[in-house]
Amino acid sequence: MNNSVRSTARLVGAGLRALLVLTVVCGVIYPLVVTGIAQAAFHGKANGSEVKVDGRSVGSERLGQSYTLDKKDKDGNPLPDPKFFQSRPSAAGPNAENTQYKLIVSGASNLAADSKTLLDAVKQRRADVAAFNHVEPSAVPVDALTASASGLDPDISPAYARLQAKRVAEANGLPADKVEKLVENHVDGRILGFMGEERVNVLKLNVALRELAGTGGKQ
Secondary structure (H helix, E strand, O other), rough: OOOHHHHOOOOHHHHHHHHHHHHHHHHHHHHHHHHHHHHHOOOHHOOOEEEOOOEEEEEEEEOOOOOOEEEEEOOEEEEEOOOOOOOOOOOOOOOOOOOOOOOHHOOOOOOOOOOOHHHHHHHHHHHHHHHHOOHHHOOOOOHHHOOOOOOOEEOOOOHHHHHHHHHHHHHHOOOOOHHHHHHHHHOOOEEOOOEOOOOEEHHHHHHHHHHHOOOOOOO
16 A cells, blocks of 8 residues: 555656646747747747837738728728728628728638629729729729738739829829839739739838828928
8 A cells, every 4th residue: 555655656746747847848948949039030020020110010011901080981980091002801800891900800701702792892892992092993903802811911912002002192292103103112023033923011001101291202
């Protein structure tokens, strides 16, 4: 009986020591080492790829967001701000047809390509984008009409950015050619020259736009 008790005690003691060692190694030392390496080698990415203006975080270059006015439409939805380039529509939010960009519910609408709900939403978006930018509905590119798989795509196509340039220039009282040049300067090429499509990061473009507006278009 005594031997059995001593054997059990040894096993319990060994288990507790193993638990303590593994807790310290895996729960303290390893996270600290990985965090330290990440902060030293990939500081920006490790902190969410934040974009800061005057020391204040205005968002992440990896996450899309809305650029709206304080005003709302008749349905209570925030109105897009004409002074800013607008992102792709987002299905991430309590109302899948509005640009909510809720991080906690990132995802697509999961509507089928022949879904009447999706087709009606695309039709409405085409009309809204065309009216907002004073262009023909046929000129609106597809990424202005459909949400991304994450609902948080930070980029738009160069075509959608160019379509918005005239409206943004007028709203900010800037020369159109200056805003058009700003767009071209923010077109990112394909990854490694052949993967994906050309794109424009909306947040970085809007930050540069505010800098341009602050100089009265003299940059």
